Amino acid sequence: MNHLFKGLKMNRRECRGFFMLVIVLVLAMAIPVVYKSLHKQSTLPSDSLVVYPNLNERQPGNRHYAEVDRKDKPYPQRPPKNKATLFYFNPNNLPSAEWRRLGFSDAQIRVIKNYEAKGGRFRKKEDLAKVYSISASAYQRIEPYLIFPDTDEYKARAEKISAEPALSSGWKAKENVYLNLNTADSVELMLLQGIGPVLAQRIVKYRQALGGFYHFSQLEEVYGLPKETYESIGKHVYVDTSDVKKIRINSCALNELATHPYIKYRKAKYLYNYRKEHGKYRDLKSLSPVVPIDTVFLRKIEPYLEF
Missing domain, CATH: 1.10.150 (DNA polymerase; domain 1)
Structure with a gap:
């Protein structure tokens, strides 16, 4: 070896440097090999593996392993769907x-x-x-x-109902009784189970004050209507919202607003004065700045407003 270095004309200091360089190069090449060897030998514990079949190659013994977190984690929940109420x-x-x-x-x-x-x-x-x-x-x-007032089916039902005599509140509604809450008169309403002359008149009076019903549940707001009566007549009535009378919010008088059961005088005055000061309302959202108005109230009166 000394003869080799003498032939290369290297002194002792240069020889030491050469040996150090060789050692560094050997280590640089050996470390990746050792790391891969150790990584292949490492195994996952059996209770932390989940086995999935290969869907592309359906061959016996062909399996894929995926490491899973052993801690129980809840699955993300989907937002709840709207609960259906049929009417x-x-x-x-x-x-x-x-x-x-x-x-x-x-x-x-x-x-x-x-x-x-x-x-x-x-x-x-x-x-x-x-x-x-x-x-x-x-x-x-x-x-x-589904109800379509212009169809022959609906007209046939209406003719059968109009042919029935006015009956007492104790009568049980027949299957062919099928009324539009926004057009039925007090005599027709008395064909429903539990509806007598007094309740029939109250329903008509409240409907006129509202400008019409926009869903069946508003019947619960009628004074003196028993819960069992409300529940029993549901399948015999429907609501045609095309019959609802709208309030022209940008041109109506204060009194017209104040007489609506959902608005009344206090809110009507705020709405009327705000319109006078700030101009016409563009949409339902533009009513929000009015002091006593909240989102619950806006949703309630939305079907009755026309911009």
Whole structure:
């Protein structure tokens, strides 16, 4: 070895430097090899493995292993779906709140409202089945509750009802009793189980004060209506929202606002004075700055306002 270095004409100091360089190069090449060897030998504990079959190669013994966290972690929950409440309804111009009550999502409702905004109208049950946002299962769920006042089916029902005599409140409604809460008179309402002359007149009077019902649950607000009566007549009535009378919020008088059961004088005065000071309301959201107005109130009066 000394002869080799002498032949290369290297002194002792240069020889030491050469040996150090060789050692560094050897270590640099050896470390990755050793690391890979140790990594292949390492094994995962059997209780921390989950086995999945290879879906691409369905061969015996072909398995994939994935390390999983042994700590229990809850799965992310999907947002709850709208709880469906079924009731008889005319789908034309039905408020968004009522579509939600039927269990439809905001995305589905937007498609329906866009169709109506372009002049679309549902004339028979099958028209609703053509809306791409309404699945076949959703259509089958609501199909028995669809009402179209202009159809022969509805007119035939109305003729049968009008032929019945006025009956006492103890009478049990027949299956062919099928009333639109926004057009039925007090005599027709008495055909319903538990509805006598007094309650029939109260329903009509409250309906006139509201400007019409926009969903069945508003019947609960009628003074003196028993809960059992409310529950028993649900399948014999429906609400056609096209009969609801709107309040022109940007031109109505103070008295017209004040006489509405949901608004009354105090809120009517705030709404009226705010309009005088700030100009016309653009939409429902523009009513929010009025002091005593909250979101619950806005949702309640939305079906009765026209901008």
